[in-house]
Amino acid sequence: MEEVSRLPWVEKYRPKSLDEIIDQEEVVASLRNILKTKAVPHMLFAGPPGVGKTATAHAFARDLFGDRYIDDGHFLEINASDERGIQTIREKVKMFARQIPMGGYGFKILFLDESDQLTDDAQHAFRRVMEQFSTTCRFILAANYSNRIIEPIQSRCAVFRFRPLVKADVMKFLKRIADGEGLEVDDQALEVIYDFSEGDMRKAINILQASASISKKIDEKTVYRVMGYVSRGEIRKILELALSGKFSEARDEVRRLLYVQGILPSDIISAIYRELFYLDLSEEDKLELLDLLGEIDYRISEGATPEVQLMAFLARIAAKGRR
Amino acid sequence: MSEIWVEKYRPRRVADVIGNKKSVEAFVKWMKQWELGKPPEKKAALLYGPAGVGKTSLVLAYGREHGYDVVEVNASDWRNEARMRWVVGESSLQATLDGSSRKIILVDEVDGIAGKEDAGGIAALRKIIDETRVPLVLVANNPWDPRLAPIRERCLMLEFRRLRKSEVLRRLREIARQEGIRVSDAVLEKIAENSEGDLRSAINDFQAITGGRKVVDEKVLEVLGSRNRVKQIFDALRIIFNAKSIRAARAALEGLEIDLDMVYAWILDNAPAQIPDPGDLADALEALAKADVFLARANRKQEWRLIKYAVPVMTGGVAVARRHKPAGFVKFSFPSRIRLLQSTGRERELRRNIAQKIASKLHLSTAKALTHMLPYVSFILENDGGMGKGLAEYFELTPAEVNYLAGGKIEKEKVKAAAPARRARRRRRS
Numbered sequence: 057m058e059e060v061s062r063l064p065w066v067e068k069y070r071p072k073s074l075d076e077i078i079d080q081e082e083v084v085a086s087l088r089n090i091l092k093t094k095a096v097p098h099m100l101f102a103g104p105p106g107v108g109k110t111a112t113a114h115a116f117a118r119d120l121f122g123d124r125y126i127d128d129g130h131f132l133e134i135n136a137s138d139e140r141g142i143q144t145i146r147e148k149v150k151m152f153a154r155q156i157p158m159g160g161y162g163f164k165i166l167f168l169d170e171s172d173q174l175t176d177d178a179q180h181a182f183r184r185v186m187e188q189f190s191t192t193c194r195f196i197l198a199a200n201y202s203n204r205i206i207e208p209i210q211s212r213c214a215v216f217r218f219r220p221l222v223k224a225d226v227m228k229f230l231k232r233i234a235d236g237e238g239l240e241v242d243d244q245a246l247e248v249i250y251d252f253s254e255g256d257m258r259k260a261i262n263i264l265q266a267s268a269s270i271s272k273k274i275d276e277k278t279v280y281r282v283m284g285y286v287s288r289g290e291i292r293k294i295l296e297l298a299l300s301g302k303f304s305e306a307r308d309e310v311r312r313l314l315y316v317q318g319i320l321p322s323d324i325i326s327a328i329y330r331e332l333f334y335l336d337l338s339e340e341d342k343l344e345l346l347d348l349l350g351e352i353d354y355r356i357s358e359g360a361t362p363e364v365q366l367m368a369f370l371a372r373i374a375a376k377g378r379r
Numbered sequence: 380m381s382e383i384w385v386e387k388y389r390p391r392r393v394a395d396v397i398g399n400k401k402s403v404e405a406f407v408k409w410m411k412q413w414e415l416g417k418p419p420e421k422k423a424a425l426l427y428g429p430a431g432v433g434k435t436s437l438v439l440a441y442g443r444e445h446g447y448d449v450v451e452v453n454a455s456d457w458r459n460e461a462r463m464r465w466v467v468g469e470s471s472l473q474a475t476l477d478g479s480s481r482k483i484i485l486v487d488e489v490d491g492i493a494g495k496e497d498a499g500g501i502a503a504l505r506k507i508i509d510e511t512r513v514p515l516v517l518v519a520n521n522p523w524d525p526r527l528a529p530i531r532e533r534c535l536m537l538e539f540r541r542l543r544k545s546e547v548l549r550r551l552r553e554i555a556r557q558e559g560i561r562v563s564d565a566v567l568e569k570i571a572e573n574s575e576g577d578l579r580s581a582i583n584d585f586q587a588i589t590g591g592r593k594v595v596d597e598k599v600l601e602v603l604g605s606r607n608r609v610k611q612i613f614d615a616l617r618i619i620f621n622a623k624s625i626r627a628a629r630a631a632l633e634g635l636e637i638d639l640d641m642v643y644a645w646i647l648d649n650a651p652a653q654i655p656d657p658g659d660l661a662d663a664l665e666a667l668a669k670a671d672v673f674l675a676r677a678n679r680k681q682e683w684r685l686i687k688y689a690v691p692v693m694t695g696g697v698a699v700a701r702r703h704k705p706a707g708f709v710k711f712s713f714p715s716r717i718r719l720l721q722s723t724g725r726e727r728e729l730r731r732n733i734a735q736k737i738a739s740k741l742h743l744s745t746a747k748a749l750t751h752m753l754p755y756v757s758f759i760l761e762n763d764g765g766m767g768k769g770l771a772e773y774f775e776l777t778p779a780e781v782n783y784l785a786g787g788k789i790e791k792e793k794v795k796a797a798a799p800a801r802r803a804r805r806r807r808r809s
Contacts, residue, residue: 062769064756067741105751110742137744170744176679262755269763286754303660304651311716316723318730318749352668359675360668363716364647368661368668375661 065265066258069233071111073119078225078257080108083216087116096120096163098186098195100171100210102202103218106256109198112218113167116196121161129155130164137170142178146185153189164193172199179206186212201357220255223247229257230264234274239264241274248279254326291327295335298370299377306370314363321362325353328369341376348372384586385579386724388554390440396433397578398546402426402537403437409535410441410483413514421535423508423515425489427522428539431579434518438485448779451485482513489519490527501526508533541576544568550578551585562595587641599636612637612645616711619646620653625695632690639686643670643693648714656703666696729783736774753784760785 071077074084074091083101090096101109114131121130132152139145149166157164174182186195186209195213199205202215227246234241241264249267253260266282267274290313297306313319332345352365390396396403406426412419426434442449486504508515508530522531548564548571555562570588574581588599615631622628632642647667654660670693677685720727730749737756738748756774760767760781771781 062773064741064752064770064773105747114742133742135738135742135744137746138738169742170747173744177681258751262752265766266755266758266762269759269766282755282758285758301657303657307651308715308719311719312723315716315720316727316730318727318734318746318753320746320750323750355668355672355675358672359679360672361675364664364671365668367647368664371657371661371664375657377657 065233065237066261069229069236069261071108071115074112074115077108077112077115078229079221080112080218083112083218086214086216087112091116091119094120096165096194098190098213099197100202100205100213100215101196101198101218102205102215103200104220104255105200106253106258106260107218107221108257109218110167110169113165113169113196113198117165117167120165121159128158130157130159130161131167132164133167133169135169136178137173140173140175140178142174142181145174145178145182149185149189149193153193157192163191165196166193167196167198169198170200171197172201172204176206179209183208183212204357221257223250223255226250226253226255226257226260230260233261233264237268239268239272239274241267242276244276245274245279248276252279252283291324292331294370295328295331295373298373299335299337301374301377303371303374306374307367310366310370311363314366321356321366322353324362324366325349325356335373337376345369345373345376383721383724384554384558384582385721388550388557388582390433390436392444393437393440396437396440397550398542399428399433399539402539405535405537406437407441410445410514414445418512418514419535421533422511423517423530423534424537425517425519425522425531425534426537426539427519429520429541429577431574431577431581432539432542433578434539435485435487438483438516438518442483447481447483449483449485451487484511484513484515486515486517489517489530490521490524501530505529505533542578543576544571547571547574547576547578547581551581554582554585558589558593560589560593560595562589563597565597566595566599611635612642613711615642616645616649619694619698620649620701622695622698625691625699628694628698629691631694639674639690643667644714644716645711646693646697648716649711650697652709652712653705654697654701654703655705659700659702662700663697666692666700670696729780733774733776733780733784736776740774757784 074087077084101112103109113133114125117125117131121128125131129152132148134145134148136145139148145168152164152166168182171179171182183206197205197209197213202210202217227243227250230241230246230249233239245267249260249263252263263279263282263286264274266286267278270278270281290309294306294309294313297303297309310324313324314321329346329349332342332349335342337345348369352360352369355365356362393403393407406424409419409421409424426437428434439449441447489504504517517530517534519527522536548567551567551571552564554560555567566588567585570581570584573584589595612635615635618631619628622631632639635642647664650663650667651660654663670689673685673689673692677683677689730753731745734745734748734753737743737752738745741748741752743752756767756770759770761784767781767785776784
């Protein structure tokens with residue numbers, strides 16, 4: 057009990073088996089079939105963050121190998137974002153895959169999370185590793201964007217597309233947590249949480265837990281307080297600085313977010329996107345800025361430097377703003 | 380992912396602090412009195428002297444060696460008395476949360492509060508010196524501003540002078556040894572000489588010159604000598620920003636013995652000051668952003684021929700965009716991004732450590748933990764003691780890490796205080 061009460065809610069309410077996965081009916085149905093036949097292919101889980109890719113991989117392995125799926129060495133998780141070097145991956149994979157599978161299963165599962173973080177080179181090397189060990193090891197890759205996974209890997213995988221979570225289901229799940237934690241949350245608050253979460257369950261649960269740290273009774277205002285703290289305000293401030301011609305200050309703030317706080321560029325861009333519509337600018341200017349934002353978002357996804365691209369965007373805002 | 384040597388080779392013990400022996404000894408003696416429970420008559424020490432001679436390092440080293448938390452506040456962050464009282468006043472009277480650790484309060488850039496923007500800052504600091512129950516260390520380059528007189532009276536004045544060339548040289552040799560870099564003494568001597576007794580700049584120069592190589596030959600002497608790096612880059616920048624043709628701008632990089640990345644950083648960070656018109660600046664930065672795209676493509680596809688497009692765009696593109704010039708001469712300055720990374724090194728390290736702990740428990744990457752978990756954990760720690768304590772235990776956070784997340788007002792030795800900014804933000808919102 058002690059242990060459970062300390063758990064962050066994202067962990068406490070993480071689905072343990074495929075039955076508990078929310079939405080994703082098609083994916084779960086296919087995985088059930090696979091479980092039945094025990095013919096496990098290499099798989100690629102693609103979809104936005106916080107919709108259950110990692111949880112599904114674990115749940116699948118647990119349903120397949122039992123509760124001790126990790127302890128007994130059937131399952132290994134590697135996060136590509138932390139270990140970009142293909143050498144580390146190769147070594148880790150080899151170490152894991154070389155040992156003979158135990159318990160009569162015939163294979164193990166290696167789960168490579170955030171696999172779209174690997175460079176093209178690393179992906180090609182990884183592809184060879186996949187081939188080399190495919191008799192004793194099955195690979196599950198998770199990625200936000202399947203188009204960043206090279207074709208030869210995709211073609212070796214069964215691709216499962218995870219959908220953004222449905223609003224009603226997220227709200228239902230949050231209500232379940234609220235009941236479990238003895239909270240009183242009104243529907244308005246749940247709606248706002250969903251809006252902020254953009255269908256990302258991890259984010260939704262975190263917002264709920266942070267809200268609960270202020271009060272057991274949670275309304276819209278509580279949620280806004282949390283979100284005001286978490287990020288929205290900083291982006292707004294940065295855009296205002298740029299608009300009023302204080303480009304260098306805006307730049308320094310962005311750098312602080314990127315390099316000191318470590319905020320992901322994609323999150324900064326999403327927040328800018330949300331704020332853009334409300335800036336004190338003509339609709340023509342907004343359209344032009346949207347166009348540029350879409351452009352730099354794409355450039356960053358292609359490997360350009362987030363800082364530099366954001367600078368160019370801020371400078372454009374400064375040029376549009378009150379002089 | 381190279382570490383910044385200035386941080387890596389910061390002295391860990393007082394004995395490692397180079398030079399200024401007398402002031403170092405006097406400081407240790409002053410701290411000993413605190414340690415014996417008999418606070419000295421002067422409850423603050425003012426360490427003054429030029430940059431890069433070890434003032435802050437001495438305090439950090441002492442703290443580390445003798446088990447003090449060094450609470451660092453940067454005076455130039457302060458705007459007024461209320462804020463200053465809040466930050467320094469509170470920690471100078473309170474014990475740390477875990478009660479066990481001892482504290483030194485380090486106020487950096489004291490000469491920065493003498494300006495009129497920080498009205499009341501000096502009076503507040505004076506009062507805090509009178510009231511403090513923990514050692515208060517002030518640092519300044521120039522303590523002789525008349526407005527600092529009331530502070531000076533209350534402080535043990537410790538002067539730090541430029542280091543001797545031999546002292547700088549000794550440290551550079553030691554770093555070369557530890558990094559396994561083969562470099563001749565002539566090169567190190569030249570670096571030491573150019574530094575004019577500023578060890579920090581000497582170490583920065585040394586790191587920049589090696590550029591990750593393990594063997595540094597004497598050819599770099601040409602760069603260091605009459606045409607030293609800084610002068611070289613200044614010349615190049617002057618040509619780039621004033622070029623009449625793309626060809627002329629591109630030519631500025633010929634023969635330059637500096638990384639393309641470094642040149643890029645110099646152009647990027649000098650553009651705002653050199654290009655006063657916002658429209659011009661937007662065009663210039665768009666050119667730089669395009670050059671960045673070309674470089675990224677070249678890297679990603681390993682198609683090195685694509686780099687050739689980046690160079691004219693990042694130089695000539697900027698020159699073409701600069702249709703209006705500043706009224707007078709604006710001097711070029713060191714890239715502010717690099718300075719930011721240096722000055723926030725300790726905070727970034729702390730955040731990374733925390734994120735790693737969280738990531739390992741939650742099937743997340745460190746990057747995701749930083750963005751998607753840290754702010755929420757931080758919020759909870761500030762608001763709900765019980766829930767926060769549970770999380771802190773679950774993630775196995777140290778008291779210093781908890782303190783940092785819970786508002787950052789008291790931070791361990793390894794952290795640079797971002798406290799004032801965080802606090803102000805919160806007040807605005809509540």
